Amino acid sequence: xxKSYSSATEADIYRSWEKSGAFTPKIDKSKTPFSIVLPLPxxxxxxxMGHALFTIQDILVRYHRMLGxxxxxxxxxxxxxxxxxFVFEKKLQKEGKSRFDYDRQTLYKMIWDFVEENRILxxxxxxxxxxxxxxxxxxxxxxxKIVDNVLLTFKKLYDDGLIYxxxxxxxxxxxCGTAFSNLEVVHKTVYSHLWYIKYGLLTVATTRPExxxxxxxxxxxxxxxxxxxxxxxxxxxxxxxxxxxxxGEESIDIKFGTGAVKVTPSHSPEDYDIAKKHNLEFIRIFxxxxxxNLNVPEKYRGYFPSQVRQMVIDDLTAxxxxxxxxxxxxxxxxxxxxxxxxxxxxxxxxxxxIAPLAKPAIEAAQNGDVKFFPSRFKKAYLTWMESIRxxxxxxxxxxxxxxxxxxxxxxxxxxxLNFLDKNKNIVTGFYKDLKDKYSFEEIxxxxxxxxxxxxxxxxxxxxSKIENCPNCHSTSLLQETDTFDTWFLSGQWPLxxxxxxxxxxxxxxxxxxxxxPTSVMDTLWDILFFWVARMIMFGLYLxxxxxxxxxxxxxxxVDAKGQKMSKSKxxxxxxxxxxxxxxxxxxxxxxxxxxAPASDFVVSEDKIRAQRNFVNKIWNASRFVLxxxxxxxxVGASLAGAQITNPDDxxxxxxxxxxxxxxxxxxxxxxxxxxxxxxxQFFWHDFCDIYIEKxxxxxDPSKPTGEVGEEDVVPVLLAVLITSLKLLHPFxxxxxxxxxxILREKLNLDExxxxxxxxxxxxxx
RNA sequence: GGCUGUUUAGCUCAGUUGGUAGAGCGCAUCGUUUACAUCGAUGAUGUCGGGGGUUCGAGCCCCUCAACAGCCACCA
Numbered sequence: 001x002x003k004s005y006s007s008a009t010e011a012d013i014y015r016s017w018e019k020s021g022a023f024t025p026k027i028d029k030s031k032t033p034f035s036i037v038l039p040l041p042x043x044x045x046x047x048x049m050g051h052a053l054f055t056i057q058d059i060l061v062r063y064h065r066m067l068g069x070x071x072x073x074x075x076x077x078x079x080x081x082x083x084x085x086f087v088f089e090k091k092l093q094k095e096g097k098s099r100f101d102y103d104r105q106t107l108y109k110m111i112w113d114f115v116e117e118n119r120i121l122x123x124x125x126x127x128x129x130x131x132x133x134x135x136x137x138x139x140x141x142x143x144x145k146i147v148d149n150v151l152l153t154f155k156k157l158y159d160d161g162l163i164y165x166x167x168x169x170x171x172x173x174x175x176c177g178t179a180f181s182n183l184e185v186v187h188k189t190v191y192s193h194l195w196y197i198k199y200g201l202l203t204v205a206t207t208r209p210e211x212x213x214x215x216x217x218x219x220x221x222x223x224x225x226x227x228x229x230x231x232x233x234x235x236x237x238x239x240x241x242x243x244x245x246x247x248g249e250e251s252i253d254i255k256f257g258t259g260a261v262k263v264t265p266s267h268s269p270e271d272y273d274i275a276k277k278h279n280l281e282f283i284r285i286f287x288x289x290x291x292x293n294l295n296v297p298e299k300y301r302g303y304f305p306s307q308v309r310q311m312v313i314d315d316l317t318a319x320x321x322x323x324x325x326x327x328x329x330x331x332x333x334x335x336x337x338x339x340x341x342x343x344x345x346x347x348x349x350x351x352x353x354i355a356p357l358a359k360p361a362i363e364a365a366q367n368g369d370v371k372f373f374p375s376r377f378k379k380a381y382l383t384w385m386e387s388i389r390x391x392x393x394x395x396x397x398x399x400x401x402x403x404x405x406x407x408x409x410x411x412x413x414x415x416x417l418n419f420l421d422k423n424k425n426i427v428t429g430f431y432k433d434l435k436d437k438y439s440f441e442e443i444x445x446x447x448x449x450x451x452x453x454x455x456x457x458x459x460x461x462x463x464s465k466i467e468n469c470p471n472c473h474s475t476s477l478l479q480e481t482d483t484f485d486t487w488f489l490s491g492q493w494p495l496x497x498x499x500x501x502x503x504x505x506x507x508x509x510x511x512x513x514x515x516x517p518t519s520v521m522d523t524l525w526d527i528l529f530f531w532v533a534r535m536i537m538f539g540l541y542l543x544x545x546x547x548x549x550x551x552x553x554x555x556x557x558v559d560a561k562g563q564k565m566s567k568s569k570x571x572x573x574x575x576x577x578x579x580x581x582x583x584x585x586x587x588x589x590x591x592x593x594x595x596a597p598a599s600d601f602v603v604s605e606d607k608i609r610a611q612r613n614f615v616n617k618i619w620n621a622s623r624f625v626l627x628x629x630x631x632x633x634x635v636g637a638s639l640a641g642a643q644i645t646n647p648d649d650x651x652x653x654x655x656x657x658x659x660x661x662x663x664x665x666x667x668x669x670x671x672x673x674x675x676x677x678x679x680x681q682f683f684w685h686d687f688c689d690i691y692i693e694k695x696x697x698x699x700d701p702s703k704p705t706g707e708v709g710e711e712d713v714v715p716v717l718l719a720v721l722i723t724s725l726k727l728l729h730p731f732x733x734x735x736x737x738x739x740x741x742i743l744r745e746k747l748n749l750d751e752x753x754x755x756x757x758x759x760x761x762x763x764x765x
Numbered sequence: 766g767g768c769u770g771u772u773u774a775g776c777u778c779a780g781u782u783g784g785u786a787g788a789g790c791g792c793a794u795c796g797u798u799u800a801c802a803u804c805g806a807u808g809a810u811g812u813c814g815g816g817g818g819u820u821c822g823a824g825c826c827c828c829u830c831a832a833c834a835g836c837c838a839c840c841a
Contacts (some may be wrong), residue, residue: 004803169839187838193841206841219841253840261841269839331838344839376769383768384837525836529784562834582803594788595777599770600834602777624800669781672797677779677788689805696800 001626001742005619007317007583014127017737023134025070027514034064035072035515037494037548038133038522040141042080043119044087049557049565049603050524051126052575055588055731056554056672057522058131064519065132072515074497075126075133077119078141081400081486082184086176086337088114088399099177103446104398104481111399112142126578130584130733132755135695137511139497141489142401150489151404151462152502153542158460161658163355167454169272170392172345173335174290178269178396179349181485182389183529185333194328195255195313198321200235201246202227205257207330208268209316210309213296214285217263217633219274222248224259238321239312240297247278264332266346286343288396298665305343306625348454350394350403350482358388370536370546373670374598377528377553384529393485396449400483402615405458408469409435409476412456420446440476449481491534494518494547505543521548524556525598552670557591558600578608585732586612592731593680595673607625614680615735618728621688622739625717628699628710629746635714637747644765646709648698650718652691655682656720657762663727664759676731683724691720718747725761 007501017023041047056706057073065071088111089099100106126133139146146343149455157163170179184725195209199218206212214236220227251274252261265275266284275282285308287293292300292308300308316322333342352687362385364370365378370376394403405417421427421441427434434443452458458480459466468475498516500511517539521532532551558564559571566572575763580585589611629637644650659682666675694715698709722743729736733755740754751757 001800004801171839182839183837185838204841208841250841256839268841270841271839273839330841333839380769380836389837529837594777596779599778604777605789609803610789613801616803617801620801620804622800625801671781673779681788688801692800693805733824748812 001619001623003620005583005616005735005738007579007734008586009738010128010130011585013734013737014130015042017132017753017755018127018135019134020756021053022065022753022754023073023132024136025072027510028070029514031068031070033515033519034061034067034069035074035518036061036520036522037497037518038073038075039521039527040076040078040490040493041122042083043077043115043122043140044080045122046085046118047122047125047129047575048365048572049575049591052129052587053524053554053557053591054126054129054131054522055591057520058129058523058551058588058668058733059592059672061132062733063759064727064757065755066618066726066757068758069361070514072511073131073133074137074139074279075123075131075135076141076493077122077496078138078486079115079400079488081395081397081483082176082178082337083486084111084115085397085399099398100426100448102448103423105445106488107398128576128579128584132590132733144490146496147401148462149502150401150484150492151264151502153492154404154484154488154539155460155462156502156542159319162356163460164351165348165454165456165458166351166352167346168351169266169269169344170347170349171333171342172288172347173338173340174286174288174343175338175340176335176397177288179347179392179394180335180342181392184336186336186339187331188334189329190332190341191327191329191464194326196258196325197238197262197316197494198323199238199260201230201233201259202235202260203323204260204262205326206262207328208264208305208309209312210292211264211267211285212237212312213292213300213308214264214266214283215240215244215262216243216265216275216281216283217244217278218246219249219252219261219263220259221252221254223250224252228259238319239315241524243711245280247274247280249274249278257723262416267344269344272344272346282346284346286345288345288347290343290370303315306740348451349392350405350480351687352391352393352488354391354537357541358385360540361385361533364536364540364546370548371550373550377525377598379550380525381528381533385533390409391485393488394480394482395485396481396483397483400484400486401489403480403482403484404462404464405460405480406466406477407450407452407456407458407480408472408474409440409478410472410474411469412452413459414453415456415478416445416451418448418450419443420448422446444478447478447481450478452480487534490531491538492542494521494535495539495542500542502542508731516543516547517545518548520550520552522552522554525553526556528553535612553598555595555598556600557603562600562602573603573605578605582608582612583615583734585615585735589614589676589680589732592672593676597670597673610668614684615732617688618725618732618735619685619739621683621692622721622743624692625721626742626746628695628717629701630712632666632714635710637715637718639715639719639763639765644712644716646698646712647690649712650765652686652716652720653763653765655686656723659727660723660760660762667730672731679724679728679731683728687720687724692717718743719763722749723763725754726760727759729754 061073171185194205196205230246234245236245237244263271265271265282284294285292292303409431415431416576418428498512500512501508535547565629586608590607663675695713725736737754
């Protein structure tokens, strides 16, 4: 053995595990399985420290495998719709291109190829980190079977009356060109102003003067004595000269501003509700590209909101209608992806009626069918779930499965189309205006997007085999160009990767019957609502069972300043670089050692180095033990026959039993930080510093007072070492397996590999 | 606005049935013809955020204040 541990053998060890079939469980109905579905990494995302924290799952998996449970850890990758398209568009931008230069099929193919390279790399990287995943069961979110199932789920939801289209106010990013769900909105404090604008009979206060071009009413509280007698009257909207009514609305805060609110139904969520209630007119001014292309006086047409704002303020000032301007800060929704302010806008979108799915998901948490660790996340989950609103599942991007709904162009000539003609020029317009000029094929082949009126009829068809409109028999059918929110797909991940059969659940695969519900879902809390909650809802909806019995939320890696690591901040520590430098075991140990559950923690090179030293300590203690074994070849290796009377032996074996008990219970309770810290202390301090140092004297005949105690010492050394290796294996699999193989060869040990060896039980001596 | 965390040695942080304060890194002194300098021995530094309470006893339970962080949220 070399003087210090080298991680160069890691790849060989991993290969031998994989080859031995240790990662692939055998279904044994007499045993209770243990299963974890990996929180699928984004296929476009290179490995970062967050992924390295899958170590937690590997610890659980390796522990259960050693307990003898049929253990499955199912790996996969997610196409990650918006995330990936955003990354790809940035790449396009660098090349001087944009998404508008391609029809959707071409764009899709380009993104596919872009992702594929990294997706393969991710698998290699996860192997580098020692993760004992069952690669024979690997899945990718865009593989046909997974997508088929997702479409069938959509169909079932539709048949159950839970899917609808509606043209509500949505969170729309004009930069990314898509709507988002509420969860994807990032609220930021914006320091702005409150403009007081004279509207004839009264003055309104607003943070968004530019939207006045789309005002269709003024609302006051009917209890407001100042304005009570104005309700029902009309005023002339400045700059636009449109007559709009003054209405009474109880939700208006009398104390805020002037107590009078301009109502812009198409560009403000609150105003939208008011307008629905009072049957007001909806006038959109901003189009999906963010510009004021619609329904505004000619001079304001074609500008972004900030530009329109300045023009409006200037013009109002010129005619003396700005009464005053106050400083004001408020929360404004921003795009979580690109950071731009979102434009509230009315747009037709696909919604999932969520209340019927949320109800059982709430009950499952309340009655303990699904448990949360740490338990405080149960409250967060319930709070969110209890105030959940319908989920906008449609995204106006190409990267992802399209919603399987088909429109008939001949029934709906007012469908708006964007496509590239055969000369690659962008054409935009209503079908009725284009159909004489372009063939259906040309439109279909060059299609970028379509927008169907909210009341358009559609046919839901998962097989994509539909050819004729059932109404008019036209063959000019186009599929919805909206794609699914990624989480709609990944929300069904545990089901679909395990072989759930949505057409006939009783015909689901043996894997599904055996491993579902899975044992633990381990992830970071930042996707508790995005993903964990959705999986619970889908799982219960489709199978009446929770997808996992326990949700374990792990810690978050931050940099030395406590900030989340991100490429843009330039503060990332690349786990694979650390692996190269200090070995995988050192990295893994540093990610769990002494860390409290679900806390933020700093990973630094110092810490990794410290754990590298620990790994080396194990290596060298093993060298010492082997040296002793060589020196006393006649001494039996088994503890079974030895008489334990020496206080040093009794002491170390007592401590060993304690550490067996505590490690087992700590892993069972997800106290990985505690478990690893105790093991570290036991091995380094109790075993190396105390026991081995004393053993040296006991084995040295030249010491005048020393007794030669090899009959006891050798078996104890071996028992403690081998047991420690087993206990440490889930945390630091490579060095432990490496040492074990050397010991096995020398001592003819029964168990072929540590990865499948039995978990230690308390010794009697 | 609602909710949740955090505050312990110079730094980063452990510390769940309440019982004489811990680790890693760093620091100081010494040691080592060896399993390991990726080492060993010894040592220093803490009114466990402030205040109050419960208790024989509180870092740990309760109340309160403060600072910091995060999550959720359609109020102009």
